[in-house]
Amino acid sequence: MGNKVIVSNRLDGAVLAILPKFIGDAINTLPALALLKQLYPTQRICVLVRPHLTEIFSRASQYGLEVISDDRHCRKKHRGLYGMASQLKHQNFALAVLFRGSLTDAVLARLAGIRNVIGYAQNARRPFLSHAFKLNQCHHYIYRYCKLVNDAHGRPFTHFSSPKLTAQPSTLTLSETQCNVALYLGGKVKGTRYYPEHLAIQVVQHISTIKNINIFLLGDNSEQSDMASLASLALSKGVTLHNLAGSMSLAELVDNIGAMDAVVSIDSGPMHIAAACEVSCVAIVGHGTSPWSLVAPKTDNLIALTHQSTSLNELDMIQDVSPENIYHALSSLLSKRR
Structure with a gap:
């Protein structure tokens, strides 16, 4: 038996979207959330997100979303499954859209008393879904999120938009006469996506030859030591970098990326932020998590350098993307801005 089409103007209550746990995946739900807002223009659209992701949505105010911190994943004020369900139950949600494949998220929606629960039938959660759909693993993440919303409502849409974030003015001291470029090459915690230091320093040296260049290093707290080591190595070779690793909130990361002329990034959150802020980006693609x-951003302002490695070691694959190719790709993007 097929799913009964949800008629949006017959639903009385708010809409809850339970989002993925990673930065890029959360950003990639924005087009689907925009479709939900079109379907339910007068109702509250709430997003349940991991605490560390709440700041991202302060830069997505144009979507008209209300943010709820998923305190199941909060150390300071942890809520269990039943406590979180109780909090949600008081908000009169008529519909939940599950953008993660989690069984627990489906149980949470049901415990919260939500009658209409849309999701992909995976991880043994079909009995908890009122509208269960088969997941095509070949679909782009943005497409699969939008398809979930569209199919449940009778396919009223033919297209979706790309994700957009609105950066606020950066607190960095930037000169309009300089070319500002941010590098996110990852730390060792990134595993197979980490661009190793012996190649990263070559990227830095190549980029430093660009006239009036201003180079910023990005990274989170877990990558501080790796970025400090790279900055020190660069200084020993006569190149000064601005090391921002571990010094920014997620909202500040969006603002600082939004202020750049271009970004060079591995396949990770900063790449998706750059694309959503419409900042030119060179993506270094090794063996990714997907x-x-x-996951490739849907933008014309990105050059993806994918590996062609024949190595049987996944850690080595990203090394097939040469510093010279990264430099030339960045130069190409910057030339379009002049």
Whole structure:
């Protein structure tokens, strides 16, 4: 039996979207959330997000979303499954859309008393879904999120938009006469996506030859030591970098990326932020957590350098992307801005 089409103007109550746990995946739900807002223009659209992701949505105010911190994942004020369900139950949600494949999220929606629960039938959660759909693993993440909303409502849409974030003015001291470029090459915690230091320093040296260049290093707290080491190595070779690793909130990261002329990034959150802020980006693609075809940003301002490695060691694959190719790709993007 097929799913009964949800008629949006017959639903009385707020809409809850339970989002993925990673930065890039959360950003990639924005087009689907925009479709929900079109379907329910007068109702509250709430997003349940991991505490560390709440700041991202302060830069997505144009979507008209209300943010709820998923305190199941909060150390300071942790709520269990039943406590979180109780909090949600008081908000009169008529519909939940599950953008993660989690069984627990489906149980949470049901415990919260939500009658209409849309999701993909995976991880043994079909009995908890009122509208269960088969997941095509070949679909791009943005497409699969939008398809979930569209199919449940009778396919009223033919297209979706790309994700957009609105950066606020950066607190960095930037000169309009200089070319400002941010590098996110990852730390060792990134595993197979980490661009190793012996190659990263070559990237830095190549980029430093660009006239009036101003180079910033990005990274989170876990990458501070790796970025400090790279900055020190660069200084020993006569190149000064501005090391921002571990010094920014997620909202500040969006603002600082939004202020750049270009970004060079591995396949990770900063790449998706750059694309959503419409900042030119060179993506260094090694062996990722998902196939590149499923996560590649939908933008014309990105050059993806994918590896062609024949190595049987996944850690070595990203090394097939040469510093010279990264430099030439960046130069190409910057030339379009002049």
